[in-house]
Amino acid sequence: MMLAVRDLTTAYGLGAVIHGVSIDVEAGEVVCLLGRNGAGKSTTLRSIMGLTPPRSGRVEFMGRDITGRRPFEVARLGIGYIPDDRRIFADLTVEENLKIVRHVTRRDGRWTIERVYRLFPVLTELRLKHGSALSGGEQKMLAIGRALMGNPRLLILDEPSEGLSPLMVKTLIEAILQIQGEGITLLVADQNVKFARRVGGRGYIMEEGHIRHSGRLEELWAHEEVIRRYLAV
Numbered sequence: 001m002m003l004a005v006r007d008l009t010t011a012y013g014l015g016a017v018i019h020g021v022s023i024d025v026e027a028g029e030v031v032c033l034l035g036r037n038g039a040g041k042s043t044t045l046r047s048i049m050g051l052t053p054p055r056s057g058r059v060e061f062m063g064r065d066i067t068g069r070r071p072f073e074v075a076r077l078g079i080g081y082i083p084d085d086r087r088i089f090a091d092l093t094v095e096e097n098l099k100i101v102r103h104v105t106r107r108d109g110r111w112t113i114e115r116v117y118r119l120f121p122v123l124t125e126l127r128l129k130h131g132s133a134l135s136g137g138e139q140k141m142l143a144i145g146r147a148l149m150g151n152p153r154l155l156i157l158d159e160p161s162e163g164l165s166p167l168m169v170k171t172l173i174e175a176i177l178q179i180q181g182e183g184i185t186l187l188v189a190d191q192n193v194k195f196a197r198r199v200g201g202r203g204y205i206m207e208e209g210h211i212r213h214s215g216r217l218e219e220l221w222a223h224e225e226v227i228r229r230y231l232a233v
Contacts, residue, residue, distance in 0.1 A: 109151030
């Protein structure tokens with residue numbers, strides 16, 4: 001088991017946002033966390049990463065308890081995280097954004113700047129541009145490439161398809177499948193179930209901070225009432 005989340009409850013102030021959430025991610029999988037905006041997906045990911053420490057429950061990464069660890073410690077253990085707002089460094093160039101990761105994670109491995117450029121060739125042309133000069137899609141590619149520079153075992157993506165053009169979504173799907181083919185496990189939170197079906201094998205559906213359904217994505221897709229109730233906009 002790559003990631004095991006058990007009975008996780010997280011609160012902002014006095015109000016709980018996620019309630020007893022349990023998720024399993026096996027090595028080599030792409031698992032999708034689905035739900036409308038406000039369902040609790042981002043808080044779940046932030047709790048895993050230590051950005052919003054849980055009130056109770058447990059997070060295990062490769063059999064090791066990482067519950068409540070600081071984000072840089074989680075990253076050094078081998079979890080890469082791409083938040084929904086990307087958080088690239090606007091005043092640094094594309095190449096500087098990629099290089100800085102090694103100083104934080106201290107993880108060497110197969111993913112180098114050259115390999116990131118092969119995954120996203122457009123970044124080669126943009127390598128001397130500052131982050132502030134990139135489009136939303138270009139920033140998304142850079143954020144993924146930057147996370148890969150930490151050579152993670154598990155890659156967590158929060159709302160990767162949000163706000164992207166159909167062409168950019170296609171590029172993202174191809175990249176995710178290629179990343180999985182390189183042996184990296186992925187946990188992807190998104191509200192776009194069509195996108196999720198293209199990249200993932202299993203999924204969990206969240207509503208109001210609870211896991212409502214789980215299973216193979218094709219099986220979930222076949223339940224029209226479930227899709228209409230929890231995912232239709």
